[in-house]
Amino acid sequence: MNYRFFLLLFFLPLVTKSQVDENIYSQNFENGLTCIVIENATIPLVTIEWVVRAGTIYETKEIKGYASLLQKLFFAGNKDYPTKNLMSQKLNQMGAVIGSTQSEEHTSVYLTCSKRNLENALKLFLSAVKQPLFQMEEVDSAIIELLNEQAYTQGDPYFLFDQQLNKNLFPNALEKKDALITSKIASTTSPEKLTLYQKLFYSPNNSCIIISGDVNHKEVFRKAGTTFYALLKNNYLPADIYQTVAIKSLKYTGQFVLETPLAQNPLLVISFPVPDLRENAFTSSAGDLLEALINSSGSSLNKKLVAEGYAYQISSRYRKLKFGSSFDFIISPKPEKFGECYDLARKEIMALANFSSYSTEQVKQAFQLLYSKNAFNTEKCALYSHFIAANWAKTNSIPELNTGDFSEQLKSLNEVINYCQLYFLNKPFIAGLLISPSQKINFNSTAIFTTTLKLSDYTISFTKSDDQIFDPINKEMINSLAQLLKINPDLNIEIISNQDEVEKKETAKARFLAVFKMLESYGVSETVLDAMTVSLYIRHSNNEEQLRNNMTVQFKLIMP
Amino acid sequence: MRIKNFLLLIFSSLLVNSGFSQSIFKGTKTNFNTNAKTDFNFSRTFVTQGTKYISSYKLVDITDGIQFASITIINSKADFKITVQLTIQTDTTLFEISYNDSLGSIFGLKGTFKKEPVNKYPLSVAFLTENRTYLKVNQIIRKNTSSPEHFLLDRIFADDLLVNTTLLEKLKGTQPTGTGNKILVMADFGVPNANASKSADQKIIPATNNSDNTKTAITTEPVKPIEPKSVANPTVTAPIEQPVITAPAPLKIKFTNSNVKDFSIDSIRTILKPVENEIVSVQLFINGGTSNYTVAKEGIEALAISWALKSGTKTMTAEQVQMKMEQLGININYSLSNDFSVISMNCLRNQFDESWQLFSDLIARSSFQTDVFESARDEVISSLNNQSAFDILKQSALSYSFVGKQYDKNPNGSTASINKLTSDEVKKHYATIMVRRRLTLVVCGNFSSDDLNQKVKTGLKGMVNGTNATTAIGGVDFNGSTFKFVSINDNNINRIIAFSAAPDAGSQDELSLTIALTILNNRINTEVEQKRNLTNDCELNIVNCRQNFCMLQLSAADPEKAIQAIIDEIKKAKKIGFAADELQIAKDQFITQYYLQNESNEALALATGKSEINDSWEDAENLYASINNLLLNDVNAALRKYIKGFRFYYSGDKDAANEIIFTQKLD
DSSP: OOEEOOBOOTTSSSOEEEEEETTEEEEEOTTSOEEEEEEOOSSSEEEEEEEESOSGGGOOGGGTTHHHHHHHTTTSOBSSSOSHHHHHHHHHHTTOEEEEEEOSSOEEEEEEEEGGGHHHHHHHHHHHHHSBOOOHHHHHHHHHHHHHHHHHHTTOHHHHHHHHHHHHHOGGGHHHHOOOOOHHHHHTOOHHHHHHHHHHHTSGGGEEEEEEESOOHHHHHHHHHHHHTTOOOOSSOHHHHTOOOOOOOOSSOEEEEEEOTTOOSOEEEEEEEEOOTTTOTTHHHHHHHHHHHHHSTTOHHIIIIIITTSEEEEEEEEEOOSSSEEEEEEEEEOGGGHHHHHHHHHHHHHHTTSGGGOOHHHHHHHHHHHHHHHHHHHHSHHHHHHHHHHHHHHHSBOOEEOOOOHHHHHHHHHHHHHHHHHHTTTOOOEEEEEEOHHHHTTSOTTTSOOOOOOGGGOEEEOOTTOOSOOOHHHHHHHHHHHHHHHHOTTOOEEEEEEEETTSOTTHHHHHHHHHHHHHHHTTOOHHHHHTOEEEEEEEOOSSHHHHHHTSEEEEEEOOO | OOOOOOEEEEEOOOOOOSSOEEEEEEEEEEOTTTOOEEEEEEEEEEEEETTEEEEEEEEEETTTOOEEEEEEEEEETTTTEEEEEEEEOSSGGGEEEEEOGGGTHHHHTTTSOOOOOSTTOOOEEEEEOSSOEEEEEEEEEEETTSOEEEEEEEEEEOGGGGGOHHHHHHHTTOOOOOTTOOOOOGGGGTOSOGGGGGOSSOOOOOOOOOTHHHHTSOOOSOOOOOOOTTSSSOOSSSOOOOOOOOOOOOOOOSOOOOOOEEEEETTEEEEEEEOSSSEEEEEEEEETGGGGSOGGGTTHHHHHHHHHHHSOBSSSOHHHHHHHHHHHTOOEEEEEOSSEEEEEEEEEGGGHHHHHHHHHHHHHHBOOOHHHHHHHHHHHHHHHTTOOHHHHHHHHHHHHHTTTSGGGSOTTOOHHHHHHOOHHHHHHHHHHHSSGGGEEEEEEESOOHHHHHHHHHHHTTTOOOOOOOOOOOOOOOOSSOEEEEEEOOBTTBEEEEEEEEOOOTTSHHHHHHHHHHHHHHHHIIIIIIIITOSOSOOEEEEOOSSSOEEEEEEEESSHHHHHHHHHHHHHHHHHHOOOHHHHHHHHHHHHHHHHHHTOSHHHHHHHHHHHHHHTOHHHHHTHHHHHHTOOHHHHHHHHHHHOSOOEEEEESOGGGOOHHHHTSOOO
């Protein structure tokens, strides 16, 4: 594979040292703190980055947004520099520049300064981690800043789209994927509460310090060891306390449409859940290579969809996470050919499980893309530090670039094909369409898809003794169900048609037939319809509500 | 073109202290072949860096103001090593310098003095008598591969080396021995009265026309430069092959521990900054800048380069070039300044060969497709729209301040000037500037010198030598303040730009003033911006160019109050000086900001090249140490010495700017 992973063994209680690359060294202190040093003497600066496993994935409803909040308050005052102003003055005196990085699984703060100030900077980090002061004035100001940032983010159609995609892909983990702090949580935030969570998230055994720049690793380990020795290990890790919800796999394919005037161009995303890094970190290299293969201009998807005029552009995105990973195919469809584009894209994605979908030139291009990505990630010290920070939080490992020779490339291609067979071929996915109302008119109305629901949410309601479908809501629901059936032709479902005992005989059967005919009229194939199990029920009701429930057609997934 | 064979004699005064001092002296150089004498000025800088004593001599021709040579003597107390570095700034690309070793073994035998090769071209020897160190530089100049010409280039006796008492103690009384060697006396150097040199008051000893001057040199025909055949009728698409002369790069005067390699590839000055990452940045500097054309032809260089890059090559059409660039993921861009133009490319190390091939083909063998000319013109004109209001005011200010000088021209040109340019004259201009003697190639990447050497040799094969760029700088008086109203206000914003004097690029004074201005900016930020809210975008910095100057830039609702507050801060700083803690903070701030901006390979290569164009690439390499070594006295002195007045240029509400406020004295 093009990456090699090196385990840092940071759970060992004793100090362990290792050299993980030519210029990268790591050491694990007794209190659990991991220290990684990147030696790079190109410029006489040093960047110190403190990364913690904190993010929405580790948060409950009560503390949603706390990772962001604690990050904002990191340089906002501590026992040595009680106010943000004093802290700013100190940073200014050191000529330091600060910043932060974040994902749903990690949070980091960093500081860049002249190498001369390394020790001062380490002390500053110690003060910030060990003795933060959460003065309400600073907390309030950080919350306002955070809410403003969130308001801005919510105006971003791609953010909204991703939110919707997560909701469909990981319905039981939606809360964990939603990073937004609410005003209710903000109003219950207190310095005591923040201190409690800060101690947990910023404990040495949940943290890693990355020191990069014109430094000597031995000297840095000595200085960092001396400085952070006093930090006490926590008995629990956030992951122990806020155990993330096990993300359930998709049972069947779903679709959604996000219609917003904010959308600039129509976007079709076909997203497959793939293994998380915590489950199988090694498959991630196959995912990386596949991403590069799709993004190279010679990819089969590109040839079929773009070159043949069904789409403007196609790319892929591998969301490589510890919790809730997905592989997304991102397509800019041509509105007038949307239906063909969608069908062809699905077909070509399935074909990715075959060798014939890849050319030698494409593999070469993909490796070059990976090389290029790594080259740019490692050019600047601070960027390299951020790259390692995110990797540490997700995998405990440091990726190393290895472009590989041709035989290695072929081996890697085998792994990619295996990956596609395991996770794409006939596997359920979520297809999302981002569109603005004004763009909708350009689409072929019969081709554009609709949002599908969970099977159990499809309920066709009738009025008393009625066995025909007139209600537009019902028609829309059956249309949606038809689409669900079309994209899940192998779905084994039971159609349950009910009638109340007060209704005339065979109403249930008539209702079933009405639904059946309408499904047929919406293009559901005979094979799919024939495969459905039909159950007709005559039910008793004691009240109006029960009566209404008895006048429905419902659907149920029959587990194989 | 003349080769400057000269005899120079420097007597330095006893400026020996632990700090820094600089004086300007006058000397005489003699053209060795004609015995013609011309005056020159030389300045001497003496600094200590740890256990090193460094004397630098800068020799400037009085007639044209151009620096023609530099000498640096580095005396290392720590390892008893004396390094002499000599740089001849002019005409070096025409000849080869080699070392005449006849005196070299004198101290080599003792093992206490080591001749230090400088960039593989050792050229000097040093020797000591009882209490004085003499330096003599003997050179053989070769014209192409014909017979060598010897001449005595330089003689120095440098009292400042006396400061290395430890070294002298060790050597004192030792008589260098060896076949053919002798202790030289002043007379050997044509100095009639050696004792005169002991006088600290005597700062100039005119060079004599003593026949001794010539006795060590074998005079032959004057060295004639090889004139490029294609200059009169330059063609780019089919350059006439020139005999390529392998010449060493000019030797550098500054000491550095950096890993930068500085060499010449077929007369193209090349600087390689090795870095251990997978990105390669190539920056091709074309010397001359706005001195390469007249005011009427402003924009011609931009259009010439744009046209060359937008066209195809001999083997590829413009479309194929674009496709290849997309495939390689590279962009080839250019930018312009008053001192130089630069064409740049960033690529991946493992695709460097292909990328460089494309780059060099476009640079040296562009097809100058006629159908692309108009779109290149449109592109250059449309880039003029990207100029901010401050850019426009700055350009006006430059044209007023530097009227008749190199900086009064706008390298971007104007719509009118660009529209008048014809394809023939643009192509001709390109042929004039894209020549070996005007190029400095800076590469930042994971290379060895040999790797790069071969690639550049092949890639730029066939490029002509051409002529050097001639620059006309100097002569702007910044001693008193002036005020000029330039235009009415735009959107009710009053904008001010002002220029003041600055030290030469690369000098110690430049660093001192840089830090002084960093502190001053901090004070202005606190006192004028934050406390009084009189402006929010004030910046006072050294512009950092060949003819250095400082620039103050701000916008203000009440320009009089803002300027008064800023002037008050300047006056206060000049009168009282800065505090020690302010100095340290400013050093750290400057270092962080500077290096964060110059972290990428591209930025590093640009900084290195710019530093070289202004003075010497070692300035950029030594910056960290030099900044850290600055003393408070130097910083205070620099502010007092250079910020004596501003040339103010104002765009805004005419009634809101009282000239008297602007033109008040700064002391």
